[in-house]
Amino acid sequence: MAELTYCSNIHPGEHWADVMHNLDSHALEVKAQLNSSAPFPLGLRIAQQAALEADAQAIAEFRAWCEQHNCYLLTINGFPYGTFHNRRVKENVYLPDWRTSDRVDYSKRLGDLAVKLEPRAKRISISTVPIAFKPAFDETAEHEWEIACANVREVAEHYYQLYQQTGVFLVLSLEPEPMCVLETTDEAIGFFKRLRLPERLRQHVGLCFDCCHQAVEFEDAQECLQRLIDEEIPIGKVQVSSALKATGDEITKLLNFDEPVYLHQAVAHCPQSGRLHRFTDLSDFKNALQQGQRFDECRVHFHIPIFLEHLGECGTTQDFLRTLLPLLDKDTPLEVETYSFAAIPEHLRTDTVSASIARELLWVKALLH
Template sequence: MLVQQQPPLHLTYCLNIHPGESWAENFRGIHQHALEVKNRVCPDRPFGLGLRLGRAAADALAAPARRHHLRDFLRDHGLYVFTINGFPYGQFHGGPVKERVYSPDWRTPERLHYTNLLADILADLLPEGMPGSISTVPGSWKPWIRHESDLKSMTASLTACAQYLAGIRTREGADIALALEPEPGCFLDVPSEAVRFFREHLFPGGAEVQRHVGICMDACHVAVQFEQPAAVLAQLLAAGIRVPKVQLSSALEADGSASALKDFSEPVYLHQVRARAANGAMTSWTDLPLALASGKLEKAGMVRVHFHMPLYMSDVGEGLRTTSSAMDDAFFRRLKSGECPHLEIETYTFDVLPDKPPNVVDHIVRELEWVLQRV
């Protein structure tokens, strides 16, 4: 929904909270849940959607007839699409995902072709004159990048995608930005790595890359790294990197309370862990089960876990809390400046929360209201 007229600022929630891989399942999530959210949050105004389309759903929407049907549905129900989560290519619910969420990565033609298809779909759905965004894998999972050829392949694919997006803008007038989403343990991990990669590898590709490739800043990922969201936004924008999309979510935080964290150790998603000692020394684990098995959490200092927590929750109990307070007044002032036009709430972990709220729509509405109170 449009939460600020000038400069324009759009807010939504990511539909990846609703399980489903096929387009039929995705559409059911819109019909059964997103419509109810709209009717409760902004019944008299258009409500924007943050689609999550894996490869199977994107292939289905490649058919013009299905897109035509979707456009009619959006128009008839006061909905519009302005952003797509193009990060997970394959299965994202109902079974182990872990590191597979990064595959295929930006070294591969599969990732490029899939993302170009998402751009075609978005260009067909975007309201006239409204910019679009697609969030994506931050290059790759860091352990997979071993050779200079890997770096060159990623750069070439991202440059090719920028050129494809420039072609869409020329032919159809749709201005779409690809937004790499840094994440702990990935090729683009901390903000300084993103700045270096853009300056040394992407920006030499020319104006089309600078216009069409940027960063999706995820507030949960930033918090896990013990960074401040407002400072990260300032760092990226000062480096000339676009931030077309910001994902709003909190991380899980504890003071070495390993016993309480056990409830959040689950087999579906990757929950990277970072710990900061009193002297500033950092310790990292690839996943929460590994951190728990190490026996070192109790003395590691402050611990943060990549587990997307509800925005409205601050105290989790049993010595656990969230990082929601890191999204402070300075952060929201920056968002209202219009430099980051798309805001998307992302709490895809709803189904694996130890004590999840009983109703997903109630949960989504509470998260949207939390943001609306601040913007």
Template sequence: MSLSTLPLSYCTNVHPGKTIEEIASGLTSFTIPARQQLGDRIAAGLWLPASAIAQIQEHSAKVSQLQNVLQEGDLVCYTLNTFPYGNFHSERVKEQVYLPDWTTEERLAYTISCAHVLAELMPEGTEGSLSTVPLGFKGFQRPSDFDDQCIQNLLKLTEELDRLHDETGKVIRLAIEPEPLCVLETTPETIQFFEKLFSEADNQGHDQIARRHLGVCYDVCHQAVEFEETAKSIEDLTASGIRINKVHITCAIDVKNPWEREAARDQLKQFVEQRYLHQSFARSSNGIVSATDLSVELCENPPEEFRSADLWRVHFHVPVDAESVGELGTTRPELENALSAVAKLDYAPHLEVETYTWNVLPGERDIPLVEGLVGELRATRELLKRIGSD
């Protein structure tokens, strides 16, 4: 059994923060009070957008500002969310969150900069991780050599991470995060890409450092929304030699027999919102179909493939301590299955709760954010303790 003994991480992308000052304020206003209420040490999984990284590049003392806040709040930081590059709390994020993609110099340079910042923030004796976009979004036009361009940039990153390791003694691993309707979406697609990636790394004589520094961020609800069996998915990734560097502890919406339950569909309509993309999937006897985003039209007048389905799942992160949300179910059973599979690995991936949707959750706005965070963290600690003792 191998579950991380590091303090459980909570991703701070739930807090708006385009500048170091705003990020520090979020830690002071939410993360530190959550740590105090919980009574145990937690980790801040920082989200540092490109605007904050630019500040650090202009004024290196900005890193000290973050270090001071972390120290004062008795927080640690061993992982960064480098998925959202721009403003993750703008009025409309949707599919723009996947830009820039991994073919671009902007994505490569930003990730390298984040690695150097993390090397300064992370405690001695720990390894670090950076979660990142699943290469790009399938809905965007891509060149025929898209994968090859991504691979070349990822291998450039491994060279820099290897150099950083030589200079600092700190290992920082990239965690590519498969997501519904993205270039890396399903487990088979992810395995196929990594086979190509490692083959090219071997051709360049960099196989060892590529395997040390490159792996996946396993966001549990992403694969659950795809109707994958999460435990088998983790087993398949492991059997293919792909390291799970980070696990996002997440739950999504699950609606059983939706067309027979008007009240459930009425409640689901309340989750339609304009900021984030909520890829929606339906399972029927004819297979699995998808819609790019949740909409009122999908709930009221869905295509026949959705109408005849026995189960819908929607990529809308809901609190991980919730087995249901009103009339709607959640994918929490798949979370338990996934973490049980993670516990069987011979290494310990970083574990991070990542419910970034508190500000757009219908009916949850009356719950103070700190109280919500504490509920999730406490329930996750209890779940991990139970799994670890099995």
């Protein structure tokens, strides 16, 4: 079975001390609930501040901790640069984007850190933003594309040099997301053609395939996976996540999930035109409904625990996971990512965070077995 972990971005904390605290207080509890003697893979969210604080002593302590607890680093989430919990994040989560040197430096730093944290690894994926937030990016301006592509190539070259020096293969994994420059499978494929990587760098840049995001886009799981395979675009990892889905009278219930921290992009199908309408956040979708627009189905970017098929108020895109996961190559790392646990309505938080994570991991194991 594929290597399976969860993303620690569900736990608050921007400092290296927070990373270690979350391992001690949550990761070990999850590992214990899985009741397995096998080595436990880790999916670490490492913010910019934590990456700066991870000096030689911190790295040595992490490696000793892993040795003591039979754990190892599988993947890094390098998407959120700064604060990710307990205050407004929304579209700021994409900053700095791939037009900036800050995003380049951060991604290089994570690569340097990865090969030190897990020097015996054969391959580590590092997920990152899908170029930029679409409303803030001029897609008609060629110079913006040139800057973004040059910056991605620079990080790929850095990862290639690290591989030559250490033998640890790093994959910068761009994560398509609704309302971003890379949103659909078509846009992802188009970007890789524009990127024009030399042969030696091609496997160092791939995609982080987030199931919630592609389900929100109304994409077919089998079809989009096959297209990426046909285009030979590497999948650095798959984030196992589930979105909100509603039809008919359930659609207005989606507005109950509007909250002030995260961006909840909505994609809705209009039965009259047959077109998909995209909304930056649930508040925009609410305005459309109030203005009389009608849709027969809507999906919302809100990471719901993956073991939930229906929430009582509306459904989920769990069926996307049921289709996709058995089709994946067994070497593709899997990372459950339900970071919005604290933001979901309280009646859906029936377990502790650690218990809910363990239940999600067990759900995946049961599906794949």
